[in-house]
Amino acid sequence: SSLLECCARCLVGAPFASLVATGLCFFGVALFCGCGHEALTGTEKLIETYFSKNYQDYEYLINVIHAFQYVIYGTASFFFLYGALLLAEGFYTTGAVRQIFGDYKTTICGKGLSATFVGITYALTVVWLLVFACSAVPVYIYFNTWTTCQSIAAPSKTSASIGTLCADARMYGVLPWNAFPGKVCGSNLLSICKTAEFQMTFHLFIAAFVGAAATLVSLLTFMIAATYNFAVLKLMGRGTKF
Numbered sequence: 001s002s003l004l005e006c007c008a009r010c011l012v013g014a015p016f017a018s019l020v021a022t023g024l025c026f027f028g029v030a031l032f033c034g035c036g037h038e039a040l041t042g043t044e045k046l047i048e049t050y051f052s053k054n055y056q057d058y059e060y061l062i063n064v065i066h067a068f069q070y071v072i073y074g075t076a077s078f079f080f081l082y083g084a085l086l087l088a089e090g091f092y093t094t095g096a097v098r099q100i101f102g103d104y105k106t107t108i109c110g111k112g113l114s115a116t117f118v119g120i121t122y123a124l125t126v127v128w129l130l131v132f133a134c135s136a137v138p139v140y141i142y143f144n145t146w147t148t149c150q151s152i153a154a155p156s157k158t159s160a161s162i163g164t165l166c167a168d169a170r171m172y173g174v175l176p177w178n179a180f181p182g183k184v185c186g187s188n189l190l191s192i193c194k195t196a197e198f199q200m201t202f203h204l205f206i207a208a209f210v211g212a213a214a215t216l217v218s219l220l221t222f223m224i225a226a227t228y229n230f231a232v233l234k235l236m237g238r239g240t241k242f
Contacts, residue, residue, distance in 0.1 A: 017225045018090030025083040025218035031211030032135070033076040035204045039138065040065045042201030050184055050192055051169045057179035079215070082124075086222050089117050090229075118226045125219045128212070135205075135212040141172050142202040149193035152186060162186045 044065050052058050145167040151158045152165050168183035169175045175182050184192060192198055 017221060018087050021218045021221035021225065022083045022087040024214050024221070025079060028211045028214030028216075028218055029076055029079040029083075032208050032215060033072045033211075035211060036135070036208035037069050037072050039201050039204035039208055040069055042197060042204065043138070045197060046192070046201065047169065047174065051182060052175055052179045054180065057175055057182075061174060082120075083218075086117065086121070086226070089114070090225065114226070114230045118223075118230050121219065121223045121226050125216070125223050128216050128219055132209075132212045132216050135209045138205045139209050141174075142198075142205055145189075145198075146193060146202060149190050152190045165189070167192075 044062060047058050047061065148165050148167055151160070152162050155162055158165070163186045166183045166185035167189050170177050170179055170182040
């Protein structure tokens with residue numbers, strides 16, 4: 001009986017918003033980091049194979065890709081840890097946990113900890129907005145290339161000559177302007193778009209973009225919940241179910 005009552009109190013006081021945000025955060029970060037890492041590897045292979053024959057032309061790009069991949073490792077580790085901490089903080093703001101562990105949030109330390117989480121979450125949300133925007137760039141580039149390929153595959157739908165329809169990696173800053181050939185046109189471009197490597201890389205970037213969006217939504221949820229908890233804690237001196 002007492003066990004059932006304890007479970008009922010824990011269930012009623014569970015921070016459902018934090019639980020949903022944590023699950024969404026883990027899913028989004030895993031999708032963004034996993035798919036983003038593989039998409040960058042695929043991009044590296046496509047550039048090496050089709051867009052430049054001189055390693056010096058894309059040496060800087062390769063270094064940037066490798067640097068981003070290391071950043072992805074750190075991002076995944078940080079967000080999994082921070083998501084778990086935010087979930088724990090959410091539990092501590094509920095009435096059920098407060099009854100079990102004591103109303104620690106009425107202390108200066110507890111209020112300071114809650115305010116710290118609010119500040120960090122705000123900062124992370126702003127930073128992740130930039131990450132979300134950046135993750136849209138490769139999707140845009142690959143979509144433009146795919147659209148060009150569709151025009152080449154259906155020449156009757158465009159007035160331009162097939163030979164003039166190109167994908168120029170230099171135009172997007174991926175390669176320097178002196179890179180050779182730097183662009184692929186016509187039927188050669190169409191053959192690239194039909195490769196499994198191009199299709200897979202394109203879809204991986206889309207998945208990474210979706211993962212970044214999911215992570216952004218989770219951070220916004222965390223931010224709203226943490227702000228609300230802190231406001232109630234500060235003004236009323238009690239926890240909430242967020």
